[in-house]
Each structure stands twice: as structure tokens, then as C-alpha cells.
Amino acid sequence: DTEVTQTPKHLVMGMTNKKSLKCEQHMGHRAMYWYKQKAKKPPELMFVYSYEKLSINESVPSRFSPECPNSSLLNLHLHALQPEDSALYLCASSQEMREGYEQYFGPGTRLTVT
Amino acid sequence: RKEVEQDPGPFNVPEGATVAFNCTYSNSASQSFFWYRQDCRKEPKLLMSVYSSGNEDGRFTAQLNRASQYISLLIRDSKLSDSATYLCAVITRGSQGNLIFGKGTKLSVKP
Numbered sequence: 001d002t003e004v005t006q007t008p009k010h011l012v013m014g015m016t017n018k019k020s021l022k023c024e025q026h027m028g029h030r031a032m033y034w035y036k037q038k039a040k041k042p043p044e045l046m047f048v049y050s051y052e053k054l055s056i057n058e059s060v061p062s063r064f065s066p067e068c069p070n071s072s073l074l075n076l077h078l079h080a081l082q083p084e085d086s087a088l089y090l091c092a093s094s095q096e097m098r099e100g101y102e103q104y105f106g107p108g109t110r111l112t113v114t
Numbered sequence: 115r116k117e118v119e120q121d122p123g124p125f126n127v128p129e130g131a132t133v134a135f136n137c138t139y140s141n142s143a144s145q146s147f148f149w150y151r152q153d154c155r156k157e158p159k160l161l162m163s164v165y166s167s168g169n170e171d172g173r174f175t176a177q178l179n180r181a182s183q184y185i186s187l188l189i190r191d192s193k194l195s196d197s198a199t200y201l202c203a204v205i206t207r208g209s210q211g212n213l214i215f216g217k218g219t220k221l222s223v224k225p
Contacts, residue, residue: 031211033211033213035213041217042201042215042216042217042218043158043213043215044215045212045213048210048211048212050210050211055210056210056211056212058212088155088157090157090158092213094211096211097210097211098205098210098211099145099146099205099206099207099209099211100145100146100205101146101211102148102160102163103148103160103211103213104160105157105158105159105160106157107156107157108156108157110155
């Protein structure tokens with residue numbers, strides 16, 4: 001069983017809505033990640049937090065806004081999304097933010113933007 | 115050239131078969147290598163890390179060839195439950211943990 005949890009499992013939102021995705025890890029990891037996965041494509045990195053500080057923003061549009069309230073929690077705030085933002089949003093964590101450390105994924109939030 | 119490439123398959127094999135997947139990477143600064151398994155509409159689950167010396171976990175064996183820049187995964191005595199998409203992934207030195215995935219290879223194990 002994964003020790004990374006994500007809520008909600010599914011989310012349908014309109015283009016004018018504001019919603020948030022939540023992720024929590026219970027492994028004492030210090031790095032947390034958001035990935036986006038479109039159908040039949042591999043996951044692609046969006047953001048990396050290390051020790052609660054944003055380390056990487058992979059040129060993600062500002063309608064996606066990450067937040068790391070503490071070392072166990074990671075949020076992704078969504079506003080004014082487009083239909084092409086519909087995807088599986090995966091949270092992951094690793095002990096540290098560098099090579100050599102395994103990343104463990106949560107079950108994801110399947111987002112549909114209408 | 116894509117950074118990480120895999121044969122997309124599908125590989126259709128009978129139960130009990132041995133199946134091998136290869137994955138090539140283009141960036142020689144790649145430092146860490148992994149195999150993930152992803153079931154339909156689920157998250158990727160870490161199968162194993164891949165080390166230079168090779169590593170084995172039950173029916174699964176992973177190998178790394180740095181000179182040729184490829185990693186492999188061998189599944190012996192395949193089970194119906196092995197049916198999934200297998201993704202290789204690499205992390206490059208200095209990339210701050212950015213996992214770069216291949217597109218995945220789909221495996222179907224038939225009775």
C-alpha cells in the first residue's frame with residue numbers, strides 16, 4: 001500500500017472554478033513532487049519541493065499554484081484551467097531531492113476540466 | 115532524439131514465458147535508473163532501482179549497461195498479474211530529482 005495519499009481521487013471542474021489537490025506522505029521524506037500524466041503518455045514533472053521550499057517549476061502556467069504547508073503536505077491550487085489540463089495529477093515523494101533516491105507515487109487525482 | 119526510449123510493445127506472451135524489456139537513455143549524465151510498473155488508470159509503482167552491478171528481486175532482474183547507455187528488465191515465469199505497462203525512468207546528475215520516464219512498454223500475459 002502506498003504511503004502517499006492524494007485527495008480527491010476524481011475531480012470535475014469548470015474553467016472558472018478554483019479547486020485544490022492535496023497530497024500527504026507519511027514516510028518522513030523531505031522532497032515532494034507534482035507530476036502530470038496525460039493519457040497514453042508518461043508522467044512529466046511540474047514542481048519539486050525540497051525541505052518545504054520550491055526548487056523546480058518546470059515552466060508550468062500560473063493557473064497551477066503549488067504550496068507546501070509542511071514537510072508532509074503538498075497542495076496544488078487550480079484556477080481558470082483549460083480543457084487541455086485534464087489529466088492524472090500525481091504526487092510523489094523521496095527521501096531527498098537528488099539522484100539516487102527512489103520516488104514513490106500517490107494514487108493520483110484524475111482531473112477533468114469542462 | 116528522446117531522452118529515454120522504450121519499445122512501446124505490446125508484448126503478448128503466454129504464462130510462464132520469459133520476457134525482456136530494454137530502455138535506452140541519451141544523456142550520459144544520467145545517474146539513477148528505475149523500473150516502474152503502471153496498471154491501467156493507476157499510479158506508477160516502483161518495481162526496482164537499477165544498479166551497475168545488476169539486481170534481482172524474485173522473478174525480476176534488472177541490468178544497467180553504462181557504456182551502451184541502456185537498462186533492461188527481465189521477467190521470468192511471467193504471471194497473468196504481470197500484465198501492465200513497464201516504465202523505465204532516469205534521473206540526471208544535478209537535475210534535482212527530475213524523473214524522466216520512457217513512454218512505457220505494455221505487457222499482456224495470456225493464459
